[in-house]
Amino acid sequence: MISYTDSIESITTAKLHGFFVGWSNQPSPETHLKLLANSFKVVLARDDKTGNVVGFITAISDGVLSAYIPLLEVLPAYQGQGIGQELFRRMLDKLSGMYMVDLICDKELQSFYARFGMKPTNGMSIRKPGKT
DSSP: OEEEESOOTTOOGGGOOSOSTTOSSOOOHHHHHHHHHHSSEEEEEEETTTOOEEEEEEEEEOSSSEEEEEEEEEOGGGTTSSHHHHHHHHHHHHTTTOSEEEOOOOGGGHHHHHTTTOOOOOOOOOOOTTOO
16 A cells, blocks of 8 residues: 655655666665755655655745646556656645646656646756766
8 A cells, every 4th residue: 555645754765766767867865865855845655565665746946936846756666556646636735825836847748747737838947967
C-alpha cells in the first residue's frame, strides 16, 4: 500500500534511491534530501512495506501569489498506479490559494497536466547538465 505525507521528518537518504532516471547528472540522495527540505511545499508517496519514498512532488513559491512546481517523479516500478496523479492533486490542494501555479514539462506530458486544468504556455529555461 502507498501512503502520502507532507513531512520529510523521518526521511533519510537511504529512503531516496532510484530517482532522476535519464538525467545526465543525477543528484545524489543527499542533494535530493536537501532539495526536499528547502522546498516551499512537498508531498511524498511512500511504500508502506519498505518505508521507501516511491514518488515525490515539490513546489517553490513567494508564499503570496505564485508557485512553481519543478519536480514530480515516481519510481519506474511504481508508475501506472495513479501515484503521480495523487501527488499532483495533493500539491494543487496545498497551492489552491495561489494566484498562479506554473510548471514546465515536455510536450508529451502536457496531456497529463491538462487533466488538472493546466494549459500549455510558452516558457524559457536554462539547463546546466554538469551541475546538481
